[in-house]
Amino acid sequence: MTEGASPTESSSANPGGLSSAVDSVEAVPPRPPLEIDVLTLFPNMLAGPLAESIPGRAQTRGLATIRVHDLRQWGLGRHKTVDDYTYGGGAGMVLRPEVVAAALAVLRRPDSTVILPDPGGDVFGQARAHDLAERRHLIILCPRYEGVDERIRSMIDLELSIGDYVLSGGEIPALVFIDTILRLLPGAIDSESIAEESFTAGLLEYPQYTRPAEFEGVTVPAILTSGHHEAVRKWRLKEALRRTVARRPELLQGRVLTKEESKLMAELRAEAPAANRAVEGPVPSDS
Ligand code: ADE
Numbered sequence: 001m002t003e004g005a006s007p008t009e010s011s012s013a014n015p016g017g018l019s020s021a022v023d024s025v026e027a028v029p030p031r032p033p034l035e036i037d038v039l040t041l042f043p044n045m046l047a048g049p050l051a052e053s054i055p056g057r058a059q060t061r062g063l064a065t066i067r068v069h070d071l072r073q074w075g076l077g078r079h080k081t082v083d084d085y086t087y088g089g090g091a092g093m094v095l096r097p098e099v100v101a102a103a104l105a106v107l108r109r110p111d112s113t114v115i116l117p118d119p120g121g122d123v124f125g126q127a128r129a130h131d132l133a134e135r136r137h138l139i140i141l142c143p144r145y146e147g148v149d150e151r152i153r154s155m156i157d158l159e160l161s162i163g164d165y166v167l168s169g170g171e172i173p174a175l176v177f178i179d180t181i182l183r184l185l186p187g188a189i190d191s192e193s194i195a196e197e198s199f200t201a202g203l204l205e206y207p208q209y210t211r212p213a214e215f216e217g218v219t220v221p222a223i224l225t226s227g228h229h230e231a232v233r234k235w236r237l238k239e240a241l242r243r244t245v246a247r248r249p250e251l252l253q254g255r256v257l258t259k260e261e262s263k264l265m266a267e268l269r270a271e272a273p274a275a276n277r278a279v280e281g282p283v284p285s286d287s
Contacts, residue, residue, distance in 0.1 A: 034064045034133065034185060037107045038174055039100075040142040041082065043068045045171040050178065054189060058182040066178065071142075074102040083145050092146030100141060100152050111136040114157045116143070117173035119166050121159030124177060128160070132177070133184040140177065142170030199233075202255055204243040206236040238264040 038046060046068050049055065058064045075082045076098060083093035108114065113135050122128070132138060141148075141156070153159070162173045183189050200206065209220040223235045241264055244251050257265065 031186075032136070033062055034135070034181070035137045036064060036066045036178060037137075037139045038066065038068045038142065038178075039071045039103050039107075039139065040068060040169075040171055040174070041071050041144050042142075042169070042171055043070050045169075046175060049175050055179055055182045058185055058188045061187055063185040063187055064182055069103070069107075071099060071103060074099050074106075086146065090146075094146055095143050095148040095152065097149045097151045097155075100148070100155060103141075104139070104155055107139055109137055112139050112157075113137065114139045114141065114155060115177065116141050116148070116153070116156040116159045117162070117170035117177070118143070118147075118159040119161050119164070121161040124160045124162050124173075124180075126180070129177070129180040129184060133181045138177075138181075140170070140174045142174050144169040200237060200240040202251060203240040204248060204251070206239040206243065234260075234264070237261065238267065241265060242268055 040046060050059070050066055050068070055064075055066075059066060072080045072082055076096065081096070082099045083095050086092065086094045104114065113132070115132075115138060117140065141152075160173070160177065162176050167173065207221075209224060213220050213225065221235070223231050226232070237260065241261060245265075245268065
């Protein structure tokens with residue numbers, strides 16, 4: 001996926017005459033900022049990533065307001081306790097329900113969506129990100145320890161997983177959600193990037209090149225330096241299809257191909273299998 005980069009992410013050069021919309025001023029969208037409250041025991045884990053790049057810019061542009069709260073302020077007693085042992089015995093501590101109830105009593109509004117990052121939740125994806133980008137107020141509760149008291153789940157609107165692996169807390173999933181959502185807010189990235197993204201929506205990204213034109217004997221495909229915009233567009237779509245077929249064929253299931261995509265797929269099928277293998281190396285298994 002292409003996106004408008006911050007100055008530190010972009011080269012000052014402009015290879016192949018690619019247009020640079022990095023500093024273009026987007027129209028201010030006629031909608032209130034998306035508000036996000038994050039509840040965490042480790043606020044510092046979020047500060048850096050949220051201040052940088054597109055998330056940082058989305059906030060300075062007024063597209064989103066993010067508040068990170070230390071959950072411990074709602075902790076119990078003199079020691080501000082937030083967790084306790086698990087009934088029935090077992091290792092690890094569990095987040096107490098009163099702590100979360102107290103925090104939500106302050107933060108929750110009628111238009112809030114309360115999200116719990118949890119490996120057992122629905123798998124977060126681009127469609128969910130689009131849905132959440134339309135909401136007015138998100139509250140993300142980041143659990144630590146062994147998890148949350150089961151009674152907390154009734155306070156939650158949405159449990160979301162970022163994949164089949166177990167992280168040590170909800171902060172990294174929260175950052176994944178926020179980053180993915182913020183870049184979808186109108187005005188967060190340049191409109192050219194959005195147009196590029198929508199033309200290959202649901203496909204893996206096509207290969208990209210920058211200078212030098214030749215690196216260690218590997219040259220940039222000639223079509224990309226030809227200046228023929230329509231040919232470049234077609235090449236990119238075909239390569240996005242090639243990569244998707246090779247690496248994530250399930251993404252194409254249920255996708256209604258345009259006439260152009262069907263034609264490009266037929267071309268890909270007609271190519272020698274070896275040519276496709278040469279482009280796509282083997283993908284390591286997840287086991
Ligand atoms: N917390 C721990 N692991 C997680 C995962 N994979 N997704 C969301 N939240 C988590």
